[in-house]
Amino acid sequence: MNAQTEKPQEKQAQRVSYLTPPANILETEDGYVLEAEMPGVAKEGLEVIVENGQLHLIGRRAPLEARGRELVRESTRLDFRRTFDLGPSIDTQRISAKIEQGLLLLQLPKAESVKPRKIDIL
Template identity: 40%
Template sequence: MDSKQLQAKDKQELQTKSETTQTRPVFVPAVDIYENNDALVLLADMPGVSNDGVEIHLEDNELTIRGRVSEEASGLSPIYTEYRSGDYYRSFTLSNVIDQDKIEASMKNGVLKVVLPKAEAAKPRKIQVKAA
């Protein structure tokens, strides 16, 4: 396979160590994280999730993302499906580098974008060298 070709990645189901009361499968969304001088930008792929179906919680430096896929009431009963639907769950531990009061999120075309601004102390800065 040519190194420039992309491979499709199957959804990874969330592995739990305790009992769960979920009646539907829960998947770990694929996530890309980018960085610039001002922030970290997290992009989570959650197809089928609407703005109303996303919950983001921040508690004790842990950012938790949940996405609920709404059931379509089409009146059709599937006889064969290749696309597994379910909900999404992912959590991240944040460091003190992130200004937690300024976190913003938006959803577009099934992709959740979370902007995690850096705290002022964590931003790169130029230090002036003085003559001794």
């Protein structure tokens, strides 16, 4: 009996769903700035992967040490995940990331070849 009731629960737990973090992308002269909101995610829970021209952002929330009776529950507690396609103009070797108070900040520098270049006339 126990085994039967446990099985569907296990399946449910395995079905992982993620939350899409709201993001802003701005272009600067030297590159792009990407901001993504991931409340509850510390540096340790953050994963930024560049692969096959795609940028994968994964933010795992630190477990909440909440105790007692739940009176209000609005947060989902889900981990964050989002993928962006990177244009060829981005220098993937020089991408840098930091997270501050649940806000991921990514610097995506442009490759030297696509930056506007002034040509001196001889």
